[in-house]
Every structure is written in structure tokens, then in C-alpha cells.
Amino acid sequence: MRLRTLVRLAAAFVVLGVTAATAAWVWRMSGGRVPTALAGWMPDTLLPAARDDRAALARVLDGRLPAAPDPGVEMFRKARESLALGEVPEARVMLDTVVNVFPTSAGAAEARRILGELNLDEILTPEVMEGKRLHTVRAGESLPAIADAHRSTVDLILHLNSRMSQGGLRAGEKLVVMPLDFRVVVDTGRAAVSLWQGTRFICEYPVRHLGVAKPRARVLTTIASRSAEHHGQRARPGTAAHRTATKVIRLAKPALRLQSSDGGDEPPGNAVVLDGPDMEEIHLLLRVGNEAEIR
Secondary structure (H helix, E strand, O other): OOHHHHHHHHHHHHHHHHHHHHHHHHHHHOOOOOOHHHOOOOOHHHOOOOOOOHHHHHHHHOOOOOOOOOHHHHHHHHHHHHHHOOOHHHHHHHHHHHHHHOOOOOOHHHHHHHHHHHHHHHHOOOOOOOOOEEEEOOOOOOHHHHHHHOOOOHHHHHHHOOOOOOOOOOOOOEEEEOOOOOEEEEEOOOOEEEEEEOOEEEEEEEOOEEOOOOOOOOEEEEEEEEEEEEOOEEOOOOOHHHHHOEEEEEEOOOOOEEEEOOOOOOOOOOEEEEOHHHHHHHHHHOOOOOEEEEO
């Protein structure tokens, strides 16, 4: 046999192998169906029973391959299963992965909601002491002075210790205190306000009225003041007026305010308005000087 003949036979086998591989790939990507447009040049042994799926060929040739599964949804599903089994630490890790690694996943919004509830359940209870400490009251100390010493607020100290007023402190009394180092983010694109601790997501709240346009670049600022306003007057923490007052947080720059809806007139143009219970939590967890971001 001549060398030229051997070369031609080898080339034929190569072509046949490429054809077989291509057929197998198309069959797999089209769900096990090969269109008739390919039937004329594929060997019969490579063709499945359904030979006339032209739509499958069009999808393959146009590059419109089957969409890859959403990994965030799968991770969220596993987190829900872990919660159902009472495996909270494992579920928390998976929910945190969805929020931070797959933030645009179809399961991310629900993951943020559930993770926020888990986080706040631990943060706002004195039974979980992680991130908290005990302060022993000294003679003559006041709650504002204790709050300043621990970078906290009177509101939060009252809440953690189930106290209704600032009076009645006794020397030697033990108080649960927690430094507040959360960062608040106003996300204009998603109309949401979220709290973070470093890179750790804490919780998120929907915005009812967004009185700020999306900035060209993210704006970094701080909290300039926080107050509870009752009939035009500031209400003191631990009073009946404070419990029903409109909670307000003002940022340094720009002149933006976060507040709850008071059910009255239209909010000012520079206001970010949240539901009352949501604003109560935000007000409880932020102090003057905390970092703020607008994006």
C-alpha cells in the first residue's frame, strides 16, 4: 500500500472521529435530540430516535445553550433544609454565602431576610453575650455616661436590660452593654437600607420613600445626629413620648435623613422613609459617628 493511501485512510479516520465527537456534543447539549439538518452527514448509529428537532440545532448554532443553574438558589435551598433540621450554624454560613457571593441570585432577597432575622435575634437579646459585655455601675454614674463609655446608646442599654426609664440606677448593678460599630448603607438602586459590621451583612430593610438620587460614585459619610421627635419636640429615651416618637437619623454629608413615616404630610425631599418598626430597629442599632454609605 502506498504512503499516500495510508495518509488518506488516516485522515478519513480522523474526520470520522471528529464527526462522532461533534454529534455526541450536539446530542448532549440539545437534550438528547439531534436535528434533521445534521442527519444527512451523521452516521445512523450516532442518531437517536428523534431526528427532527430543528430548534435544538438553532439554539446550539446561535450560542443559546441551556442556562446554567443558579448556584445561589441551590445554596439557599440547602440552607432552608438545614434550618428545618435545626442546624442553624450551618444554615447561617450558607445564607451568608448567598448574600455575599451570589447577591444577584433569585434566592438572595429571601436569604437576606432570613439571615437578618437570625442576626437580630442574637444581637437584640441579652441571652446571647457575643459582642456584649457587663458593666458594673459606679456611684453617681448615669446611663448617658455609660453609653458614651461603651460607644453605645441609652436606647440600646434600656432595651438589653429591660428597663423602662433611666432612673433607679444602683451602685454595683450589672448592666449588659454592647458597642455599636455598625455601618449603614443606603442602596438607591434596590431601594433598601442595610446594616453591616465590617464585611458581615447584618440585616436589610425596604425603603418606602427614597428622597435621594443614585450618586455617580458611592458617597462615604457618617451619622451626624439621631433623635426621637414627638410633636416637634425631642423626646428623651425612656419616656412614653420617646416610645411613640418619629425616629430620625441625619447624615453629615449630604444632608440626608432616615426616618419613619409619621402618617402626616409628605416627607421632605431629602428623606429616606422606612416602616415604623424597621426604623425603630435601625435607630436602636446606630449611634452618632457610625459610618454611612450611599450607593
